[in-house]
Amino acid sequence: MPYLLLQIVGLPLVAAVVTGFTRNVRKSHLPGWITITTLVYTTLLLGFAGIRVCGGEVLLEQYFIGPEVSLNLLADGLSLPMALIINLICLALAVYSLHYVEHRIELIYGQCSPRVYNLYFRRFFLLYLFFPTGFMGVAFATNLLSVYFFMELLTIIPLYFIMAQFGYSDYITRYKVALMCLFWGVAGATFFLIGIIMGYVQIGSFEIAELPRLAGNPMTIWIAIVILLGLATKLAIIPLHVWMPWVHAEHPTCIAGLLAVYANIAVYVAVRILILPLRNDIYPLALPMMTFAMVTMVYGALLTLAQSDIKRFCACSTISQISYSVFGIGIMTAWGVKGGIFYFLSHIIGKALLFSTAGILVYTVETREINKMGGLWSSMPLTAILWFSAALILSALPPTSGFVGKWIIFVGAFKAFHSTPTGLVIVIFAVLSTILTLVYTFLAGIRIFFGPQKPPRPDHPPTDPPLTMSLPLLALVCVALGLGLYPEPILDLLGSVIGFF
Amino acid sequence: MTGTIVSLKPLLALGCPLLGTGMIFIYRKQPNVREGCTLAAAALLFAIVISMAPPILAGKVIAFRLITICPGLELGFRVDAFGLLFAITSSFLWILVSLYSIGYMRALQEHAQTRYYCMFALAIFSAVCIAMAENLVTFYVFYEALTLSTYWLVAHHEDEEAFAATRKYLTYLLASGWFLFAAVVLTYALAGTTRFADGGILTTASASRWTLIVLFALFALGSMKAAWMPLHSWLPAAMVAPTPVSSLLHAVAVVKAGVFGFVRIVCHIFGVDLFSELGLGLLLGWMASFTMIVASFMAIGQDNLKRRLAYSTISQLSYILFGVALLSPFGIKGAMIHIPFHAFMKITLFLCAGAIMVITGKKAISQMAGIGRQMPITMAAFTVGAVGMCGAPPVAGFISKWFLCLGSVQSGHLIFLGVILVSSLLDVVYFFPIIKTAFFDAPQEGADRRNGDVLRMETRKPLYLFMIVPLALTALFSIVFCFFPGTFFILDLVEMAVNNLFNP
Secondary structure (H helix, E strand, O other), X not given: OOOHHHHHHHHHHHHHHHHHOOOOOOOOOHHHHHHHHHHHHHHHHHHHHHHHHHOOOOEEEOOEEEOOEEOOEEEOOOHHHHHHXXXXXXXXXXXXXXXXHHHHHHHHHOOOOHHHHHHHHHHHHHHHOHHHHHHHHHHHEOEHHHHHHHHHHHHXXXXXXXXXXXXXXXXXXXXXXXXXXXXXXXXXXXXXXXXXXXXXXXXXXXXXXXXXXXXXXXXXXXXXXXXXXXXXXXXOOOOOOOHHHHHXXXXXXXXXXXXXXXXXXXXXXXXHHHHHHHHHHHHHHHHHHHHHHHHHHHHHHHHHHOOOEHHHHHHHHHHHHHHHHHHHHHHOOHHHHHHHHHHHHHHHHHHHHHHHHHHHHHHHHOOOEHHHOOOOOOOOHHHHHHHHHHHHHHOOOOOOHHHHHHHHHHHHHHHHHOOOHHHHHHHHHHHHHOHHHHHHHHHHHHHHHOOOOOOOOOOOOOOOOOHHHHHHHHHHHHHHHHHHHOOHHHHHHHHHHHOOO | OOEEEEXXXXXXXXXXXXXXXXXXXXXXXXXXXXXXXXXXXXXXXXXXXXXXXXXXXXXXXXXXXXXXXXXXXXXXXXXXXHHHHHHHHHXXXXXXXXXXXXXXXXXXXXXXXXHHHHHHHHHHHHHHXXXXXXXXXXXXXXXXXXXHXXXXXXXXXXXXXXHHHHHHHXXXXXXXXXXXXXXXXXXXXXXXXXXXXXXXXXXXXXXXXXXXXXXXXXXXXXXXXXXXXXXXXXXXXXXXXXXXXHHHHXXXXXXXXXXXXXXXXXXXXXXHHHXXXXXXXXXXXXXXXXXXXXXXHHHHOOOEHHHHHHHHHHHHHHHHHHHHHHOOHHHHHHHHHHHHHHXXXXXXXXXXXXXXXXXXXXXXXXXXXXXXXXXXXXHHHHHHHHHHHHOOOOOOHHHHHHHHHHHHHHHOOHHHHHHHHXXXXXXXXXXXXXXXXXXXXXXXXXXXXXXXEEOOOOOOOXXXXXXXXXXXXXXXXXXXXXXXXXXXXXXXXXXXXXXXXXXX
16 A cells, blocks of 8 residues: 555544534534544554564655655554554544533533534544644654654644643633643753754764664763653653643543653653664663652652542653653663553553543543542443553553553563662562552542442432443453453564564 | 373363352342352362362372463463362362351341352452462462452451451552562563472572572562561451451461462472572571461460451461471471361361351350350360360371471471470460360350350251351361371372472
8 A cells, every 4th residue: 555654644634624624504523523534544554554564564655855854654563553552542532532522612612603613623623633643753753853843743733722722720721731731842842852953963864763873972871861851851750740730630631641642652752762773872871760760650659649630630640650661661671661662552541541531520420529529330330440440451450451561661670680789679669669550540449439429419410421432442441451461462563673682 | 200281170170169259149139049159169169179189199280371471471270289289278168168158147147148259259269279370470460369359358347347457458468469579570580480390490590699588578578468477467457357258268268378379489489499598498487486476475365266366377377487497398398288287277266266256146255154065066176176276186286286396306496396386385375265264164144044054055046057067077177187187188299299399
């Protein structure tokens, strides 16, 4: 099939333009269905590409743009599984959004005329489609500038605009938080840009394939530090985590799951542009990275325990969970990096589930306070199952994908550091701190779903959401279980790229 | 010499309690059919488990690999002599305790009986999985499953006290599960496998001395189920559960899974040679000695019968750790044989405590004056159990103590011989006052005695027989084991296991 990867990256943009032109007299879900159709198609394309990559092929498409800048797209064993899972999540959340956005618009803009309703509905999905484009672009890009471009695209278009228009607080706060998110995003990206320009000065190229030429250069470690600083802003590593709870709490819940992807994809970027080409030069950074990650894991988890707002709860959990992946790639061995990326996939599935389940709760119970919920098990069993599945995935218990990820990360960590006392202590602390995830997810779940019933409106007990909201989430649960019991294909794919050191 | 038979038998065995759980749930509306399912599953499980004994005694190993998820993450079952010993113990006692449960739960008209039987079956399932685990990963997974399934049993009464106890229970055991996970991962990173092997899988070459000692510390913290002091306080707290639970789970399945794991770790992960080379034997020995003595002292002070038994359990579990720590053939033999023998004796004691509580409503020892005349069979069984705990003939405890004493002589640390003798003396101190109160003190006038005649309580209702018969049987078995330790192949299996350990 020609232009396979270009279609995957570009079609959502085309669809966004098409949605912009839909007009309808009555209230219509058409833009949503256009989005879903496009994503189904690109997911199929990714599956097709996946079969070819599994066969040992590396897909490379070259599109020349200008001097130093290219839009070459590369699908190998590292980028493809990640792109596939992310696209699946985008698809699931698009289906989930259909109902949710309707509810948001009614909540923010009241009982508006169909024209205004359609305007906002269209606008949401138009912006939503930038997510898949941005993610796929970051995954497949082979040029540092295009990586930068796609990361900025993700920050500016969907994050800023969606939040400003569909957020939770009043008009002023909404724009304030959106601006803050923009500032943090741009600041991180600027560090990243400075880093890649420093690299360009040394080797005269922005191509990722040229990066190994930096090896042995005394500047490399500084370049790596600047780039990592930029990425750490996205990853919300302590002390650069301040924006995360705000942004997540403000976002419409249906895309909050994608925010976790947005933050976590920086792990992939770090692997692609630093660890794979320059591993030996930046190895001194391994222990500091792991230490920061370990501290963030613990701090994020404690922060989560302290939350009573269900959306901030999920946001703080993201801070902690992303650090598992950072810990994994910080080990800088084949096991560690493989585990870090695998855990990244597991985390985004789990977090999409957790956030969306929180969204269901906000939607049906009409409050965000965990303290005002209780005993919902009897009226919302399906939601409870979804919540506890997400809890299982995030707390990395068997038989979910999280367990496999955690196992690989920590085997890698112990293999690399069992002989140095400091390393051993850090790794043991990190393993033990993972219990905090179990504590906070299950404690919150028990408070929400068990105990005395606390529906805010006793005359109108909450019920399970419509199927368009729960079915895509159940599908994600199945994906996580599948990855937990049969992770071999993905691990083999990752191994084909990472396995060499 | 040792061959491996690939067979579905372990899976069939595990299918019984699992299928049983489903059947119990399906027949939740018909209590008689439901209890019939429990009994059938228990009997079938025992039949399958015991049928594995002859091939294993012929020197074979029965194995079945279920699934390999990724390098290192394997679920598989492999039955060897030691594993079978634990499986036989828990599956046989499940039959008796199921019978007992019928009497106990119905006499007290407990709520949520279906949940109780379901979770009981799941707990047994996990315990048998642990017994048959091929590697540490399988062991870890079902170790956690055991914690979670017994959670519901401890929380059974759903009152303030029960929830407080379950909080403690979960805090200790889940935290310990995480230590165990860390230890499993570290083992895999060092040895490249987690499969149990007779000579151990770690060597001095696999890591530095300190790393191995850290690994052992992680394993020890991961084995809080063995209730070694000072990390024991979840066990007395868990006594709020219904008595059949306390008896089977907190005398057999859960805590025995803890010590079973400990023995596995010392013998099949570290290996006896490496363990003594690292000097960990002495450390473990002192740890166990401390627990044996201190727990006995704490038992003396308890007035609640079940709590006294709980402290006695803590003390007795450490006999097993103690035996392993000696690292001599006789010591390990004593440790392994104490797993089934202690199970039978302690379950007798717990069942007696439960029967007394149901029939007379008494929980405190100080109220039990003259109860031996009201409930002669129960108290006779209790006496048998207590004598066994003290290690006196003609009860099974004598044999395990004999081996342990021989083991301490064989290991060359004579001080340990002193420890075990002092500890069993303390057992006498806290058990015999109960027997004296029961048989030789006069019952109070009023509820227990009318016009000088003591009321016989045990046979007042046919339902009580469901309790009296199982406890009489376990007492009987405790005596039989003393004269014929080969019943259910126990002695043969232990000898086989120890033989494999020292001449792999």
